Structure formats: structure tokens, C-alpha cells
Amino acid sequence: xxxxxxxxxxxxxLLYNAFADTPKADYRQYAQKWCARHSGIGADGFVVLTxxxxxxxxxxWIFLNADGSIAEMCGNASRCVGSFxxxxxxxxxxxTFLSLAxxxxxxxxxxxxLLVESMLGEYTFIQQVQEPSLWGEKWYLLDTGVPHLxxxxxxxxxxxxxxxxxxxxxxxxxxxxxxxVNIAYIQDRKHIVYATYERGVEDITLACGTGAAAxxxxxxxxxxxxxxxxxxxPSKELLEVRIDSRNVVYLKGAVQRIAVCEVEx
Numbered sequence: 001x002x003x004x005x006x007x008x009x010x011x012x013x014l015l016y017n018a019f020a021d022t023p024k025a026d027y028r029q030y031a032q033k034w035c036a037r038h039s040g041i042g043a044d045g046f047v048v049l050t051x052x053x054x055x056x057x058x059x060x061w062i063f064l065n066a067d068g069s070i071a072e073m074c075g076n077a078s079r080c081v082g083s084f085x086x087x088x089x090x091x092x093x094x095x096t097f098l099s100l101a102x103x104x105x106x107x108x109x110x111x112x113x114l115l116v117e118s119m120l121g122e123y124t125f126i127q128q129v130q131e132p133s134l135w136g137e138k139w140y141l142l143d144t145g146v147p148h149l150x151x152x153x154x155x156x157x158x159x160x161x162x163x164x165x166x167x168x169x170x171x172x173x174x175x176x177x178x179x180x181v182n183i184a185y186i187q188d189r190k191h192i193v194y195a196t197y198e199r200g201v202e203d204i205t206l207a208c209g210t211g212a213a214a215x216x217x218x219x220x221x222x223x224x225x226x227x228x229x230x231x232x233x234p235s236k237e238l239l240e241v242r243i244d245s246r247n248v249v250y251l252k253g254a255v256q257r258i259a260v261c262e263v264e265x
Contacts, residue, residue, distance in 0.1 A: 001016070001262070001263050001264065001265045002016075002017070002260065002261070002262055003015065003016055003034065003041070003260075004016075004084060004088075004260050004261070005043065005257075005258040005259045005260075005261060006083065006084060006255060006256065006257055007080070007255070007256045007258050008076040008077075008080050008116075008207075008209075008237075008253060008254065008256070009076045009206075009209065009212075009233060009235060009237045009239050009253055009254075010076075010206030010207035010233055010234065010235025010236075010237050011044045011076040011077065011205065011206060011207050011208070011209070011235075012042070012044055013043050013044060013046070013074075013076075013077050013080050013081075014035065014041060014047070015047045015049070015081060016030070016046070016048050016049065017049050017088060017090065018048045018049060019049065019059075021048075021050075025265075027048050027062055027064060028064060030046055030064075030265070031046035031064035031066060031067075031068045032066070032067065032068040034046065034261075034263060035066035036066070041261055041263070044065075044201070044205065045063060045064060045065055045071075045077055046063075046064045047061055047062070047064075047077055047080070047081055048061060048062040048064075049061055049081065049084075049085065049090065049097075052097075052098060056096060057096055057097060057098045057103070058091035058092075058095040058096060058097055059085060059090055059097050059098075060097060060098040060099075061097055061098070061099055063077060063099065063100075065199070065200030065201065066200065067200050067201075069199075069200050071100075071146060071199070072100040072146050073099050073100065073101035073104075073120070073144075073145025073210055074209060074210065075120060075145070075208070075209020075210040075211075075212065076207060076208070076209035076251070076253075077209070078097075078104050078106070078118040078120070078209070078251075079106075079116040079117070079118045079209070079251060079252075079253065079255050080116075080255055081097065081106075082095070082097075082106030082107075082108060082118060083108055083114060083116050083255045083257070084257075085097070085106070087257065091106070093107065094106065094107050094108075099145070101121065101145035101146065102121050102145075103121070104118055104119060104120065104121070105118065106118055106119075109252070114254060114255045114256065115252065115253065115254060115255070116252070116253070116255045117250055117251065117252035118250070118252075119248060119249075119250050120144055120145050120209075120249045120250070120251065121248060121249070122247045122248050122249075123142055123143065123144045123213065123214070123217040123243075123247055123248075123249050124142060124143040125140070125217075125221065126141040126142060126143060126147070127140075127141050128140050128141075129141060129149075131151075131173060133151065133169065134153075134158055134166065135151045135153040135155075135183050136153055136154075138151070138152075139151045140218050141177060141179060142214045142218060144210045144211075144213040144214045144249060145210050145213075146179075146180065147177065147179035147180070148179055148180045148181075148182055148196075148211055148214035148215075149174075149179045149180070149181045149182065150182045150184060150215055150218045151182070151183050151184070152184055152185070152219065152224075153183055153184070153185050154185070155185070156185040156187070156193055158183070159183055159184075159194065159195050160183060160195050160197070160204055161204055161234060162203055162204045162205075162234070163203065163204075164204055167197070167202075167203065167204075170197040170204075171197070171202060173197075174197055174199060174202075178199075179199070180197065180198050180199055180208060180210070180211055180214075181196065182194055182195070182196045182197075182208075182211045182214060182215055183195055184215040184218075184219070186225060189224070189225050189226050189229075190225065190226055190228075190229055190230060191229065191232070192216065192219060192225065192229055192230075192231045192232070193231075193232045194215045194231060194232070194233060195233065196208035196211035196233075198211075205234070206233060206235035207233035207235045207237065207239070208233070209239070211233075212233065212239050212241055212251065213241060213249040213251060215231065216229055216231060216241040216243065216249065217247070220243050227244070228242040228243075229241055239252070240252040240253060
């Protein structure tokens with residue numbers, strides 16, 4: 001079984017071309033086994049590419065978190081998959097694939113360095129909620145392929161890190177709203193710093209593409225940033241996020257092909 005490991009914005013993924021695979025394969029078990037940091041290869045997620053019956057769709061994907069749970073969408077994984085599909089000859093530089101969140105557009109912009117942009121689709125603003133916290137009491141629920149709860153704080157030093165003492169509070173919000181939880185600080189109209197407490201990981205992660213999209217969408221909705229902004233996650237790997245006139249969100253940044261791994265199924 002051939003897996004290829006990719007990394008983007010601080011997130012790493014194991015990618016598997018299942019075009020010739022049996023439909024009865026237990027991908028949940030594969031994700032749990034091979035994403036394990038000590039007993040496996042180690043990754044944030046496991047992505048399976050399968051054939052599509054639609055002519056304009058290059059392939060479909062199954063995205064699984066490291067714990068084996070299925071997620072509708074993952075922004076940084078979409079950019080890794082777009083590069084993988086192009087390099088493996090599955091799709092051209094510009095193509096569309098199908099996720100549980102809908103159709104995702106891909107543009108492989110350059111190969112040295114490898115830059116990939118993904119079109120996540122139109123974001124949805126759901127509601128404002130009140131949750132008193134260190135970061136503020138106004139939180140906003142949005143959907144950028146998966147649900148995200150966002151709070152804009154006025155103090156950059158309050159951005160939480162992995163194993164934060166606030167994880168119990170963040171976990172409570174994650175469970176209450178069944179959403180990833182984001183805290184963001186707007187440095188100026190072109191720069192945002194943020195962190196995301198992610199479902200399926202249950203901690204602050206190095207980056208979250210759909211989280212960056214949610215933070216950008218909210219800040220732009222309130223007129224606090226320009227339509228194209230540089231967003232910095234805990235990994236410090238920069239991500240360019242832009243929103244067009246239709247409220248469609250795009251992510252663009254570097255992608256790295258790390259290794260090719262041969263494992264026993």
C-alpha cells in the first residue's frame with residue numbers, strides 16, 4: 001500500500017490513491033493506524049482519492065481525521081491533494097474535486113516553490129452567540145466547509161497555544177457548538193494572527209485552513225481587513241486568503257511533498 005505524505009501550513013497528511021482499490025477497504029482503521037505519531041507514520045489526517053462519475057470532477061475524496069472520524073472538508077489538505085493529484089497524473093494543474101462540503105477548485109500555481117490555491121466555495125454566516133471568556137464575549141458561528149466558532153480578541157498575547165490551560169473551556173465550546181474554535185487578532189488590514197482548537201484533534205493545532213478562511217470571512221464581513229489578507233497560524237507558515245464579490249473564499253500557500261511510504265494494509 002503506497003502512501004504519500006504532504007505538508008501545508010503546518011498540517012501534514014497521508015494521501016492514498018484508491019482508484020484501483022476495493023470499495024470495502026477500512027479507511028477508518030488505516031487513518032487511526034498510520035496517522036499515529038509514535039506507532040504509525042504520523043499525520044493530522046488521512047485522505048483517500050476515489051474515481052468520480054462526473055465528467056467535470058477529476059476525483060472525489062474521503063477525508064479522515066487522525067482519530068478515524070470523517071470530516072466534510074479540510075482547507076490545507078485540499079491544497080495537498082490538489083498537488084498530489086497533479087504530480088500523480090490524476091488531474092491537470094487546474095481541476096475540481098468533490099468533497100462532502102461540495103466542489104473544490106484547485107490551481108497548482110508553481111512548482112518551485114510549490115504553491116497551490118484552493119477555492120473553498122461561499123462561506124455561510126450562521127449566528128452570533130454570547131460566551132464570556134478571556135478573549136471576549138462575542139463569538140460568531142460560520143461555515144467554511146465545516147463549522148467554525150470565531151472570537152476576535154484585542155490582545156495578541158492571548159492567542160492560545162497547544163496544551164493551553166484554556167483547553168477545557170475550548171473543548172466545552174467545541175462540544176456545545178460542534179464546531180472548531182478559533183481565536184484571532186487583527187494586526188492591520190492585511191495581517192491576521194490566529195489559532196484553532198480542532199475537532200478530531202482536541203487541541204490547538206499548528207494550522208487550520210478552513211479556520212483561517214472563517215477568521216478572514218468574519219474580519220472582512222465587519223470591514224476590518226482588505227479582501228486579500230496574510231494569515232499567520234501557530235506554525236508561522238503564512239497563508240494568503242482572499243474573498244471575492246460572491247463571498248467565495250480562496251486559500252493559497254506553499255505545499256511540500258515529504259515522503260513516499262510503503263506500508264502493509
